[in-house]
Amino acid sequence: MQFLLDNFWDLSVTGLTQGAIYALIALGYTLVYGVLRLINFAHSEVFVTGTFASIFVLHAFGLGSDDPVPSAGMVVLYIAAAAVGAMVASAATALVVERVAYRPLRRRNAPPLVFLISAIGASFAISEAFGVLVDRNNVRVPNLIEPQTQFHLFGASVNNRQLLIVAAAIVMMLCLDQFIRRTRLGRGIRAVSQDPDSAALMGVNKDRVIALTFILGGLMAGGAAVLYDLQFGVTRFNAGFVLGIKAFTAAVLGGIGNLRGALLGGLLLGLMENYGSAIIGSEWRDVVAFVFLIVVLMFRPTGILGESLGKARA
């Protein structure tokens, strides 16, 4: 307990960094849930595809795993290119998952459980395909940012990488929020999540809206993938499994279907995990996360901010 108090701000800074990545992935779960009322179990692999795609892009630029950090101007270019690569790859994967594992089932009006199973199948297949591709080894990300302390927050040092991750995550979420609030396509998503039948009657093309939702979720996951690569410097074929479960937990915590809930849930989960690890030991980290979720749901059965993508802000 004393340790938590002594290092409270340090733990908060690292917890928020991890939470920002959770939040970005959680958005994908929340978006799809909002329009389809289904858990997209393959979303974790949408994310993993992004982590590999950004490394692929960096390798294409001729960067090696242990090369020194390039000059500042080049770093910006490299990160931008990696981000574009990851977001495109993740969005494409999400779209393929929708077309192969979701749309055919929707046409046959299958029970929700079957969607879950086909998504799980897609998740296994994609993850294992990467496993075979890279021989189940860790794949290193070229060094792009040397962490340097920028300033101190109540005694906790904050480095440039942590700033970038949290800032990038918040900017991406603001963009998504504005997109859904202000654009015509965004209105379509809100309409379908509020009332699919009426939306269809009013001429909203449901298939297109669903595809768009998967793409948006993929873009966010791609962004999360680049930030993950920068933060951890290494990825694995099965890196998505645990992270996906955590992100899903974050989405439910905040209120699944609610975009701001995903942000809040992600950040809260990151913080709680760190505080919990500090008090009772890192081995109980995941237990802390799940117990926290169960306790919150007991008092607020639909998550902290309640659910619904459309209703919360008509």
Add this chain to the structure above:
Amino acid sequence: MRFQRMARMTVTAAVVALAAAGCGSSDGSGGSGDAGSCKYQIGYFGALTGDSANLGINIRNGAKLAIDQYNKDAKDCVGLKEFDSAGDPAQAPGLARKAVTDKTVLGIIGPAFSGESKAANGTFDQGKLPIITASATNPALADNGWKIFHRILGNDASQGPAAARYIKDVMKAPKVFVVDDATEYGKGLATIVKSDLGSAVIGTDTVQAKQTDFAATVTKIKASGAKAFFYGGYYAEGGLLRKQLTDAGGKDIVMVAADGVKDPGFVKAAGQAAAEGTILTCPCLPPSKTKGTFAADYKAAFKVDAGTYSGEAFDAATVFIEGIKAGKTTREALNDFIGSFHGEGVTKSIAFDAKGEVTDKVIWAYKVKAGQIVEEQEIK
């Protein structure tokens, strides 16, 4: 719609193709080449697929080299039969029964890990099938009364104290933080190191296998003011922990770890810069120090340098082959033969005590230099 159909077709075609490929290959390979045609076989039991495949392949190759060398000018060949457990204890009993009921199998090299050993060795004992493990280092394995159990390398009860001695005597670190990964191997080792270091240990933490974010542990290590930390666990998590500690400004805190981390995958996960200077202990002899032409032969046969435990596996296979050469071609006779065996292997002189532990134990310290794991010194 058209796309949907196309996608469906593609998936179906992929499944059919893969299934066909699988069936096709099964006819060709049949386990391990010409193994089936030999009168006697030695089994390899451990991971060849899955997360821990790399270590298993090192061991399999070491054993294969010894057997191939023997077969070159022997009139009765000996086969190598592979039992791929993927390192999973739940799969181990079935595979062990398969090995026991195959009467041509006279001995087993493995099981590679401590967990699967616990699940499988009882079956081997009932089947009187002698085993020599070249990598499972949990000390308690020798205490089960299994008459068939042999271990050709020092266990963690000798590796742990050696690591502690190195930290105390060579590094002279006054304050040490100890982290383990809650696995049987990692926790066991960390417990031994902790008790040997005594008051020098100023803090401990436990992480989990497959964890990627070690922020809380990093904060704890830094806040403790330790000059060195010992990590009991495997290379994937160890590499990430090393990297995150360096990133958080803990560059000068030296990492000491054991054979589970002694893998190129560690340097890969941590990055060359962060991995630099890490001390790794291992009850394995550096391949360059192995006797005879082993290191060169291995390189010639498999196009890569001999890895961790390749030499130990070579020695284990050699013990079995010596027994078969001496006409000990029943399991009981071969087990008795191993018990009284005295000879020179490429890694050490080999003899087993009553519990099946090798009497001559070597522990080496290795160091990461310029991205390579190179030998530093033997820990006496």
Add this chain to the structure above:
Amino acid sequence: MTISDRLGLADRLRALDDRRVQLVTRPRQWWNGLPKPVQWVAFGAFAVLLVLLPILDPPILSTPDSDFPTVLFIVGVYCLAALGLNIVVGLAGLLDLGYVGFYAVGAYSVAVFGSPSSQLATAYPWLVCVPIAIALAMVAGVVLGAPTLRLRGDYLAIVTLGFGEIVRLTALNSGVLGGAAGISDVPAPPGELADGSRLFGVIDAKPYYWLALGLIFVIVAASRNLERSRVGRAWLAIREDEDAAELMGVPTFKFKLWAFAMGAAVGGLAGAVFAGQQGFINPESFIIQLSILFLAAVVVGGAGNRLGVVVGAILVAYLPERFRELAEYRILVFGLALIVMSVFRPQGLLPSRRRAVELAARQDQVEAGVNV
């Protein structure tokens, strides 16, 4: 037009599927038309065949890379677990992603109370441990269910998934449960052979298979009766429309809790049998992926149909063992197979009759353009 359209591949595959459906339904009608005694004799012959399976060791069915009786036993354990999960998922319609937690509670109960090397050191025999295992698993079901069963479907899914992980991590991180080292010397079921050696030895897995087979028959019969009882009808009502069921006077919470407890009990039994055969357990045997495999068995086979669930479990457990030579590609192929089966048979391989009718009705709606 794509190439596959031009070849009419999709239509041909669909025609093939229709023919396969007929192949399934026609024998069913034929079977129902047979006189009762003939049915009984045929059923008996089939049962005998199942019993003799590990001895016959038929060439194509047999597993070349692992011990056949052991594989059969593992398949049997999956069947048991899937039958238990079917009560929760198939009958009561509650999505449980953490079923492995109950399986683990059962296995650990036998280990902790039965093994002389556990810290409790009570060393009860297996037969005493099994009721304890079932009781504790039921308690775990109630403990998990009581606070969470008020949650809606998908919230329940993540909470149960969390529960499964909590069970595994608790076993991994607490000394009483053996930690990562696990617990060895788990007792085996009793019995001696004529020569004094143990019936349930470590070399021969056949007795374990027969034990599992017997338990499957018992559980299938029991859940058949359960399904046709008042409780079973209440579950179906809850599955179809919880609010309507509540309105009609079904105490939904109580019956949902019952479903959880019954499912957990069968899961605990499966775990107890598994632990007895294994002789050693550690947390690695209870990873969350196993929950997903159990669920896949239920859904792929046909949620709600006992026979379908058994077929699903056989596929999920047997295929990866049979095709060990695929090695690296096993899980990849398995994942693709899950997608293909979901797309072509959303109702499961052997759907529950009631569910098949519902699905067909919904299919008609789709084709008529309603609710798209």
